[in-house]
Amino acid sequence: MNPxxxxxxxxxxxxxxxxxxxxxxxxxxxxxxxxxxxxLGEQTNNWAEYEAVAIALGKAHEFLLRDxxxxxxxxxxxxxxxxxxxxxxxxxALKVQAAKIKETLQGFGSVxxxxxxxxxxxxxxxLVNEAIDSVGH
Numbered sequence: 179m180n181p182x183x184x185x186x187x188x189x190x191x192x193x194x195x196x197x198x199x200x201x202x203x204x205x206x207x208x209x210x211x212x213x214x215x216x217x218l219g220e221q222t223n224n225w226a227e228y229e230a231v232a233i234a235l236g237k238a239h240e241f242l243l244r245d246x247x248x249x250x251x252x253x254x255x256x257x258x259x260x261x262x263x264x265x266x267x268x269x270x271a272l273k274v275q276a277a278k279i280k281e282t283l284q285g286f287g288s289v290x291x292x293x294x295x296x297x298x299x300x301x302x303x304x305l306v307n308e309a310i311d312s313v314g315h
Contacts, residue, residue: 181207188302189226200230201305215305227254228275258293
């Protein structure tokens, strides 16, 4: 049996809105398959959190993980609850982001979204800051 795929994502914006970045860490058991950091331009924290999930889904597709059980771990309770359908999405820009993710998820098998404490998301958080710092912010 294959080890579960765990994907840690984080997004952040300095000064919210402000220079934003996304961080993604994809793990299979104890092995890190992929780390990604991407600068997102001027955005809000919540938009960046959603974009990190979208980027991670793209990476999961590249690594041929669509048929695997995937657990996303985020420190954004808002994004987890919205993607799980428990909280309404009021912000128009986030509705667009959520729709993009829901559409992408159709090509995947079992995907779950779990809220974790910030302290358990340090690698993805580090990548967010590296992405923002990479363009001099």
